[in-house]
Amino acid sequence: MPYDDTFLRACRRQPTEYTPMWMMRQAGRYLPEYRAIREKRGFLEMCRTPELAVEVSMQPVDLVGVDAAIMFSDILVSFPGMGLDLEFAKGEGPVIHNPVRTAADVAKLRIADPHEHTGFVMETIKILRRELEHKVPLIGFAGAPFTLASYAIEGHGTRDYENCKALMWSDPAAWDSLLEKFGSTTIAYLNAQIDAGAQVIQLFDSWVGYVAPRDYERSVLPHTKRVIDAVTAHGREVVKGGVPVIHFANGATSMMDLVQKAGGDVIGVDWRLDMGLAVEQIDERFAIQGNIDPVALFAPDEEIERMVVDILEKFGTRPGHIFNLGHGIHKTSDPEKARTMLRFVHEHSRRIRSGS
Numbered sequence: 001m002p003y004d005d006t007f008l009r010a011c012r013r014q015p016t017e018y019t020p021m022w023m024m025r026q027a028g029r030y031l032p033e034y035r036a037i038r039e040k041r042g043f044l045e046m047c048r049t050p051e052l053a054v055e056v057s058m059q060p061v062d063l064v065g066v067d068a069a070i071m072f073s074d075i076l077v078s079f080p081g082m083g084l085d086l087e088f089a090k091g092e093g094p095v096i097h098n099p100v101r102t103a104a105d106v107a108k109l110r111i112a113d114p115h116e117h118t119g120f121v122m123e124t125i126k127i128l129r130r131e132l133e134h135k136v137p138l139i140g141f142a143g144a145p146f147t148l149a150s151y152a153i154e155g156h157g158t159r160d161y162e163n164c165k166a167l168m169w170s171d172p173a174a175w176d177s178l179l180e181k182f183g184s185t186t187i188a189y190l191n192a193q194i195d196a197g198a199q200v201i202q203l204f205d206s207w208v209g210y211v212a213p214r215d216y217e218r219s220v221l222p223h224t225k226r227v228i229d230a231v232t233a234h235g236r237e238v239v240k241g242g243v244p245v246i247h248f249a250n251g252a253t254s255m256m257d258l259v260q261k262a263g264g265d266v267i268g269v270d271w272r273l274d275m276g277l278a279v280e281q282i283d284e285r286f287a288i289q290g291n292i293d294p295v296a297l298f299a300p301d302e303e304i305e306r307m308v309v310d311i312l313e314k315f316g317t318r319p320g321h322i323f324n325l326g327h328g329i330h331k332t333s334d335p336e337k338a339r340t341m342l343r344f345v346h347e348h349s350r351r352i353r354s355g356s
Ligand code: CP3
Pocket: 023, 024, 025, 026, 027, 028, 029, 038, 043, 070, 071, 072, 073, 074, 075, 076, 092, 093, 094, 141, 157, 204, 205, 206, 250, 327, 328
């Protein structure tokens, strides 16, 4: 199989014959082949064992046929290196046993060394690049400072963020210091991923949609921008043409102006914004990633096809579209439906892009 760099070209807004597609959380539980491994191994153990992480990263490439691989890991793997006691409790998702609540807690946190604390990630990337040599490009990733801080403060996933916002409003100095520590850890971590061979970086700001635009602008944006600027500069130093950064601010479609100010080469859009409006609101200097409803994978094939065509037609024929779900794939999704969606994206985008 010849190497297919369509995804990388789309990130750089170069012309492509078809629209490339990958799916957030594509390396995961909807695949029986993932579950077979996961039955015998702990989640963090899988992340920390390069040969297992490589195997599950390759599964969506080989079994679904997506146009990019994303390394199997988690946005929280840097936590232990910072002094945060992380556990993935059964059925509960991530739990941090020593959450950050005060300025004194913030002061205790360290900036993690990417090689000392997460060397397994760099090893996974190096092996993956060899495995993907005749296949597709590799995406590395990290959490954005706000999303990481929200886990560190709340201690688990939440819907209200009361501890997180209380710290943001009551002690702005401690807040900024905390987000700076996450920012510095993330810059070092992503730059190490680039050095190891990650060809595109996605920054996940998964929970920033719970923040009001005013607070985003004052208390979040500068920290996200700092990470994106530093990683972009590093990418330009080490790779000809640079390493594109996908900035995915989930739930933030009411403040796309601010998200663009934080930067990136590709703006990730969730399914809540119509692609027609996304194209109007997002400046042409950015590529766009998205944005079908992840639950579309539960619709009849004909409806999936209509939704795919609607998004492709609204994006139009200019370069710079990466098709993706508007957020992560649900764990009960049928892999066959994902293959069907991918086929529709490839077929219809070829037709639309060739003008026939
Ligand atoms: O995209 C991929 O396929 C790469 C792998 C990946 C995982 N987590 C694997 C994972 C990526 C990119 C992530 C990022 C991540 N982790 C995010 C941002 C992505 C997003 O969806 O916005 C977040 C918020 C996390 C934190 C996290 N990790 C949560 C909330 C959970 C529990 C989820 C749940 O439904 O149980 C995890 C665990 C996790 N991360 C799993 C996987 C495959 C499930 C672990 C298992 O097998 O039990």
